Amino acid sequence: MKCVSLLFLAIVALMAQDRRVSFQVKLPTAQKVEVMPGGGANGLGKGPFPMTRSADGVWSTTIGPVQPGFHYYWFLVDGVPVNDPAADSFYGWGRNVSGVDVPDPKLDFYEPKDVPHGEVRMHWYRSKATGKMRRAFVYAPPGYDANPKTRYPVLYLQHGAGESERGWTAQGRANFILDNLLAAKQAKPMLIVMDNGYAGKTNELFGDVLIQDLIPEIDRSYRTKPDRKHRALAGLSMGGGQALSNGLAHTELFAYVGLFSGAGARNFDVAKAVVAAKLSLFWIGCGTEDFLYPANLKMHEALTGAAIRHEWFPSPGLHDWQVWRLHLHTFAPKLFRD
Amino acid sequence: MKCVSLLFLAIVALMAQDRRVSFQVKLPTAQKVEVMPGGGANGLGKGPFPMTRSADGVWSTTIGPVQPGFHYYWFLVDGVPVNDPAADSFYGWGRNVSGVDVPDPKLDFYEPKDVPHGEVRMHWYRSKATGKMRRAFVYAPPGYDANPKTRYPVLYLQHGAGESERGWTAQGRANFILDNLLAAKQAKPMLIVMDNGYAGKTNELFGDVLIQDLIPEIDRSYRTKPDRKHRALAGLSMGGGQALSNGLAHTELFAYVGLFSGAGARNFDVAKAVVAAKLSLFWIGCGTEDFLYPANLKMHEALTGAAIRHEWFPSPGLHDWQVWRLHLHTFAPKLFRD
Structure with a gap:
């Protein structure tokens, strides 16, 4: 491929150390954008979470503190489920959906470390x-x-x-x-x-x-x-x-x-x-x-x-x-x- | 996970034997939906391709004949790039985007066959x-x-x-x-x-x-x-x-x-x-x-x-x-x- 498309201007979910998660996505034409955790029992909490629009069409919100660990989510853009174009996707709900892994400052047993790797x-x-x-x-x-x-x-x-x-x-x-x-x-x-x-x-x-x-x-x-x-x-x-x-x-x-x-x-x-x-x-x-x-x-x-x-x-x-x-x-x- | 979300109701791209590709996605609230091939030099042709809406909110189109092979694409939903929720995604344009592999009836050197697999x-x-x-x-x-x-x-x-x-x-x-x-x-x-x-x-x-x-x-x-x-x-x-x-x-x-x-x-x-x-x-x-x-x-x-x-x-x-x-x-x- 020649270059990264300029169509995509989203910014990936950012995690602060206090287990808050920030989401940002540029969608100038949308009327309403929300963050939707995958499923009712999700460590991000019960969604959907409303996002607010800036003058240049960037929607954002910060939620939490959330539960540590891996959580599925997607955006609801005028009610339509849309993956975060700037996040990794994971096969989770019968298809690829976005996911975020919130570190647990008290647990590292699942982190990659400087040990021999299988x-x-x-x-x-x-x-x-x-x-x-x-x-x-x-x-x-x-x-x-x-x-x-x-x-x-x-x-x-x-x-x-x-x-x-x-x-x-x-x-x-x-x-x-x-x-x-x-x-x-x-x-x-x-x-x-x-x-x-x-x-x-x-x-x-x-x-x-x-x-x-x-x-x-x-x-x-x-x-x-x-x-x-x-x-x-x-x-x-x-x-x-x-x-x-x-x-x-x-x-x-x-x-x-x-x-x-x-x-x-x-x-x-x-x-x-x-x-x-x-x-x-x-x-x-x-x-x-x-x-x-x-x-x-x-x-x-x-x-x-x-x-x-x-x-x-x-x-x-x-x-x-x-x-x-x-x-x-x-x-x-x-x-x-x- | 408990069950497959009912939020997703898209239908994956379907390929006919004549190298035509059909796309369908249910997006009742969208005003305009198009198929966008990834990049200017894409075997699907030059997009975006308009999709038409049925009474129940399903957008669809059939394009082609297209070039055989693997092609990146996404939907433009009111201008916003959105992955096909029913297709596989591939890391292609600096992020995960949808992809479709159009078979070539004359070529099978890259198909999985009944041979020993590495x-x-x-x-x-x-x-x-x-x-x-x-x-x-x-x-x-x-x-x-x-x-x-x-x-x-x-x-x-x-x-x-x-x-x-x-x-x-x-x-x-x-x-x-x-x-x-x-x-x-x-x-x-x-x-x-x-x-x-x-x-x-x-x-x-x-x-x-x-x-x-x-x-x-x-x-x-x-x-x-x-x-x-x-x-x-x-x-x-x-x-x-x-x-x-x-x-x-x-x-x-x-x-x-x-x-x-x-x-x-x-x-x-x-x-x-x-x-x-x-x-x-x-x-x-x-x-x-x-x-x-x-x-x-x-x-x-x-x-x-x-x-x-x-x-x-x-x-x-x-x-x-x-x-x-x-x-x-x-x-x-x-x-x-x-």
């Missing part, structure tokens, strides 16, 4: 279950290439509804979370496989992809330890539902199952969960302000009542990525210890 | 030249992991202005182009390293990153053949200028240099190009309808006049990705033959 690999493969080519993202830990005789355990880690295989790295920073844990020797070196949770029209078909296509593909392509004691399955929200159903249906394949704000809690049947006794770890986390918290709490209580061993990890937070980053940071060190 | 790896590293962390994309050919004693030559391949390290795979499909060439045994297995051409405020600083940081990092991290006979440097447009200046300044590092519609042709000094005699290949391609074609033709003529050995590859086409895909497809088989 790679994130885009891995293409043919799925027999769908008949189509698919793409998985694979985190290979530092040292994977340098130690060609070492074999590794695998965590299969799924995103939420409306997201994609990019979510856990682009929004969730799973790679930096593991880099930091590994540098501190707080987790075992592992591969993390992040696939797309959509496979045709049903969630059931994703299970076929996972079991029939993806696991064999990864075991062929990477130096894995291809047994249940070295295989974990976890996911957030919709992906938590997929982890619950596939993990409990296949305890011969997985010894570790993690639900992060799992949607599967809503229609949970404790009678079907007795097989969880075969797991080395059945881990359930949820933000206490999450709309799924009551369902997850009820699931935890039902499991406790049925004396089914599990770990319950409630923590302050919404149904958002800041909680899921903490879930991964908490869950990963517990894996592959048997 | 991986594209996101590789993070610390740059001493900039003091910051950077991310390179690295294509590892099929078999790279399975043959842990094999060493590979490396092509360093740069994007154009306003683009990023994602461009050559997301827009250019460099990985599928190489997968297909390798399956047909038309190219030597190689690594392709695609970094971000921006490094601080000057193009010169990118040269420091390339020479001082990136090449040593890649030679440490991958099983390369770390000598000039197994190292190539190429780029498109701005990246072609970077390949010209860095390639000729460092013939001790590179034996192959490729310019794809190179911007460096505009202020080309043939006296400085005599060192090109040391190269195994000095390759110059340009589309004959490209605004840089006259400058590249003049460079070719000056080189011919000075008896400096080079290959000149003019072909029909604009300053766009369809030409650069063909350039890579043509250039890669010529590499690492000495």
